[in-house]
Every structure is written in structure tokens, then in C-alpha cells.
Amino acid sequence: MRIWAKFIGxxxxxxxxxxxxxxxxxxxxDIEILACLTPVYDLERFGIVNVGNPLHADVLLVSGTVNxxxxxxxxxxxxxxxxxxxxxxxxxxxxxxxIFRGAYNVVGGIDRxxxxxxxxxxxxxxxxxxxxxVRLGLEKLRTGGVTLDSKDGPIGATKExxxxxxxx
Amino acid sequence: MRNALLALSGLxxxxxAGSLLIGLDRILTARLQSRIGPPVLQPIxxxxxxxxxxxxxxxxxxxxxxxxxxxxxxxxxVLFFIRSDLLVIFLIQAxxxxxxxxxxxxSASPFSQVGxxxxxxxxxxxxxxxxxxxxxxxxxxxxFAITAxxxxxxxxxxxxxxxxxxxxxxxxxxxxKSPFDFAAxxxxxxxxxxxxxxxxxGPFLALIEVGHWFETVLMLGICSLFWADNWAAMLALAGAxxxxxxxxxxxxxxMNWRLLFGYAWLLGLPLAxxxxxxxxxG
Numbered sequence: 383m384r385i386w387a388k389f390i391g392x393x394x395x396x397x398x399x400x401x402x403x404x405x406x407x408x409x410x411x412d413i414e415i416l417a418c419l420t421p422v423y424d425l426e427r428f429g430i431v432n433v434g435n436p437l438h439a440d441v442l443l444v445s446g447t448v449n450x451x452x453x454x455x456x457x458x459x460x461x462x463x464x465x466x467x468x469x470x471x472x473x474x475x476x477x478x479x480x481i482f483r484g485a486y487n488v489v490g491g492i493d494r495x496x497x498x499x500x501x502x503x504x505x506x507x508x509x510x511x512x513x514x515x516v517r518l519g520l521e522k523l524r525t526g527g528v529t530l531d532s533k534d535g536p537i538g539a540t541k542e543x544x545x546x547x548x549x550x
Numbered sequence: 551m552r553n554a555l556l557a558l559s560g561l562x563x564x565x566x567a568g569s570l571l572i573g574l575d576r577i578l579t580a581r582l583q584s585r586i587g588p589p590v591l592q593p594i595x596x597x598x599x600x601x602x603x604x605x606x607x608x609x610x611x612x613x614x615x616x617x618x619x620x621x622x623x624x625x626x627x628v629l630f631f632i633r634s635d636l637l638v639i640f641l642i643q644a645x646x647x648x649x650x651x652x653x654x655x656x657s658a659s660p661f662s663q664v665g666x667x668x669x670x671x672x673x674x675x676x677x678x679x680x681x682x683x684x685x686x687x688x689x690x691x692x693x694f695a696i697t698a699x700x701x702x703x704x705x706x707x708x709x710x711x712x713x714x715x716x717x718x719x720x721x722x723x724x725x726x727k728s729p730f731d732f733a734a735x736x737x738x739x740x741x742x743x744x745x746x747x748x749x750x751x752g753p754f755l756a757l758i759e760v761g762h763w764f765e766t767v768l769m770l771g772i773c774s775l776f777w778a779d780n781w782a783a784m785l786a787l788a789g790a791x792x793x794x795x796x797x798x799x800x801x802x803x804x805m806n807w808r809l810l811f812g813y814a815w816l817l818g819l820p821l822a823x824x825x826x827x828x829x830x831x832g
Contacts, residue, residue: 390602396595424585426576429592435743437606437751440599464604464752 394440394466395524397429398516401439403459405492407446410506411473415443418509425513436462441519442496443512445472447482448489460496468519471498472512474505553632560631561624568763569593571770575796582800597759603752608657615653616754616761622646623764630771633696636684643768646761647673654746665745669733671807675814676723679716682822686713687775689829699775705783707776709832712825714776718791719818721769723810726762727795729802730810 404412418425419432433439436459448456460469471492474480479490492498499522502515573590580587589595607613626643629635647669654666684694690709691698699706707714723730734745742748750758773791774784805813 390598393595393598394602396589397592397599421583421585424580424587426580426588427586429588429595433744435748437749438744438747438755440603464606466603 391524395520398440398520398523399431399433399438400441400443400516401433401436401459401463402443403456405444405446405448405452405456405476407473407475411445411476414506414509415445415472415512418512423509423513430516437464439463440467440523441516442467442469443472443516444469444492445476447475447479448492448495449487450489453489453495456492456495466523468499468523469496470500470502470515470519472502472515473507474503477501477503480505556631557628560628564627564631564767565760565763568766569597571766571792572763578796579800593759593763597756600756600759601753605753606751607754608749611656612653612749613754615649615656616750616757618649619646619653620757620761620764622649623761623768627764627768627771630696630768633700635694636687636696637694639768640680640684643765644673644677646765650746653750657749659749661743661748662746665733665742665748668807669746672723672730672733672810675810676720679814679818679822680720682819682826683713683717683720683772686710686822686826686829689826696775699778702778705777705779709829710776710825712821716818716822717773718794719814721773721791722795722798724769725766725795727799729798729805732804732807732810
């Protein structure tokens with residue numbers, strides 16, 4: 383059984399399927415993410431495929447600031463992904479809200495909404511940095527589940543602790 | 551005893567061969583796009599990973615359809631390996647197609663629904679061609695049994711060349727190759743997310759993938775019957791047909807269903823009928 387579990391861990395490492403979600407990014411990070419899939423960087427040599435379906439995905443790449451509207455979409459996508467899964471936040475906006483941090487319509491970093499495993503800084507980060515971030519996330523995937531099981535119910539900011547509902 | 555061994559080898563060797571073929575296909579496709587491409591074992595890694603994921607199903611019908619599809623194509627391949635009846639093989643693989651449609655329509659997702667309807671249209675376009683190919687083999691050898699094809703003194707290709715072209719149409723549809731890949735395809739996520747596969751995930755998606763390996767081997771097997779003189783010729787013909795499919799996949803864009811019908815019924819069907827008429831007269 384242990385050998386089988388190890389083999390599954392290895393297969394997870396060798397075959398991560400990406401789901402890319404743009405949470406209101408300026409498209410700088412998105413262009414760099416898509417650049418990873420071009421012949422120059424060719425992510426498919428690591429078995430990485432860009433899928434358009436959260437049900438098929440293992441790794442969620444999120445770029446951009448989260449706002450109260452697309453926060454719901456982000457939570458929904460995360461909850462639809464079957465475990466085990468890894469979330470990689472891309473770019474300054476994804477990490478903390480970036481230069482939009484104080485804006486009235488900005489929630490802040492991705493980790494205010496869903497648990498983030500890897501942070502890739504940069505504005506935008508280089509494709510090499512994104513590939514490195516995904517690889518770090520895969521190390522976590524191989525050694526077992528890192529993020530919550532979707533059976534635990536929806537997670538993320540509730541209405542009470544939501545930054546926009548605070549009065550201060 | 552011999553049949554049991556053949557059946558077992560079919561059950562084990564067919565998915566292995568199918569997965570390696572698809573791995574080679576992905577490398578070849580990558581090279582055609584000046585990329586390096588994934589390792590040959592990539593389809594196996596994908597399926598093992600999917601088996602290790604959380605089980606999420608829409609409803610019981612969806613899960614049942616995945617099992618039923620895999621069972622149907624596996625039985626069809628086993629029957630092919632024990633050189634059984636072509637008509638029975640055709641009907642059993644058609645059951646597999648039906649369950650792909652049932653599984654897609656079991657979910658309320660519009661992408662899955664559209665994929666299901668497109669899959670139905672695909673089978674409407676290409677299943678008649680497959681029946682005509684089998685009818686042609688019957689007219690030539692006087693039997694539906696594959697053993698009769700094995701014993702036939704000359705290659706079927708000599709007398710059934712036009713039916714072979716029709717079979718290539720069916721193959722392109724069954725292997726989900728462009729331009730006939732509009733029900734489900736790895737590259738369709740801009741337009742259709744995953745088509746019939748949209749709401750499958752984890753272990754159930756893996757079952758469908760393994761079923762697809764079986765189906766690939768079955769289609770190449772039927773293709774190889776056209777030059778069943780010796781093993782080398784059979785492998786060469788199947789290999790050439792598969793290479794044609796990969797080439798076609800890379801140089802064409804996805805069609806809509808009207809064009810599929812146009813090609814299948816206005817080109818494939820007449821070709822098949824002309825060949826049948828010629829066989830009947832001759």
C-alpha cells in the first residue's frame with residue numbers, strides 16, 4: 383500500500399493540471415503565466431496542462447486583487463477543485479493587494495479568501511519565478527494534502543470578518 | 551485456454567499500448583509545435599494521479615456511466631483479441647458511446663449537455679460508416695468473424711480501398727482528433743470547457759481515460775484487419791493510420807457539426823457505398 387501511495391504522490395508531482403483565475407489583475411501577470419505555456423518555456427514537458435475546468439485542476443493560479451464581487455467566484459472555484467490541491471498566488475496584487483491595497487473595493491491578498499500555499503512576488507513575476515512557484519507547490523502536493531478538503535465546507539472570509547464590513 | 555490467454559493479454563496489453571500511443575502522440579504534437587513535450591508515460595501519470603484524487607460525482611448515473619463505458623469498450627477489445635464477431639464488437643462499442651452520452655446528459659452543466667448532444671451527432675454521422683465497413687468485410691470474406699479475415703488469402707485493402715478511407719473518418723471521430731473533436735477534447739477549453747468530460751473528475755475521469763485507451767486500440771485493430779497478412783503489415787498499417795490522425799489533428803481546426811455531417815455523409819458514405827456496390831457486382 384505504501385508503494386502505491388508513493389506512486390500516486392509521484393504521479394501528482396508529474397501531472398499537475400493548472401487552473402488560472404484572473405481576480406481583476408491588470409493582465410501583466412496573466413501574460414507571464416501564459417508565456418510559461420508557450421514553446422519558449424513549454425510547461426507541458428513537466429506534464430503541466432492548462433485546463434479550463436476546476437473539476438480537473440490540481441493547482442489554482444490566482445493573479446490580481448480580490449474584490450467583493452469576484453471573491454465569491456474565487457471561493458466557488460476553489461471549492462469545486464477535488465482534493466488534494468494547491469493554490470499559488472501570483473504577483474504583488476495577489477499577495478497583498480499591491481498598489482491597490484487601500485482602495486475601497488479591494489479585499490487584499492488572495493489569502494484573505496482562500497488558503498494560499500505558495501506566494502510568487504513580482505510586478506509581474508518572471509515566467510521562471512512562476513514555474514519555480516508551481517514547482518514548490520508540487521513538492522507540497524507530493525508529500526500529502528496541504529489545503530483543506532472540500533468536504534469541510536466553504537472556507538474563506540465570512541461576512542463578519544470581511545474587510546469591507548469593518549467599521550474602523 | 552488459448553482464448554482465455556488472448557482475452558487476458560487484451561485486457562492488460564491494450565490499455566498499456568493505448569497509453570503509450572497517446573504519450574507518443576503528445577510528444578509528436580509538441581515537436582510539431584517546436585516544443586519538447588511531456589514524457590512518454592505522461593498519460594499513465596495523469597490517470598494514476600486522477601485515481602488518487604477526491605471522489606466528486608454529480609449523481610449516481612454519472613458514476614455508473616463511467617463504469618459502463620469502460621466495461622463496454624474493454625469487452626469489445628477482449629472480443630477483438632479472441633477474434634470474435636465484428637458485428638458484436640461494433641454493437642458493444644456503440645453501447646460505450648451511448649453511456650458517454652448518458653453520463654454527459656446526467657449533469658445539468660450546459661457544457662456537458664452540449665457535449666452530450668454533439669457526441670450523439672458524432673455517432674449519428676460515423677456509426678453508419680462503421681457498419682458499412684463491417685458489411686464490406688462480410689461481402690468480401692462471407693463471414694462477420696475476424697478469423698475469416700485472418701484466413702483470407704489476399705489483404706482486404708485490395709478490394710476495399712474506399713471503405714478504408716471511410717474507416718479513417720470513423721477513426722478521427724472515435725479518437726477525438728481535430729477536425730472532428732467537437733464533443734470533447736483537450737484543447738477545447740475556450741469553447742466547450744471539457745465537453746462530455748466537463749463534470750467528470752478524479753477517479754471517474756480516470757476510468758473514462760482508460761476507456762479511451764481501449765477505444766484507441768480497438769479502432770487501430772479494426773484498421774489493421776485491412777492488411778491482415780502478417781504482423782508486420784498489420785502494425786505498419788495501424789501505425790500509418792495513427793500517424794495520419796496525429797498529422798490531421800495538428801494541421802486542421804475544429805469543424806462544426808454541419809461540416810462533420812457534410813464530410814461523413816456526402817463523402818464517406820458515397821465512398822463506402824461505391825465500394826460495396828463494386829464488391830456486390832464483382
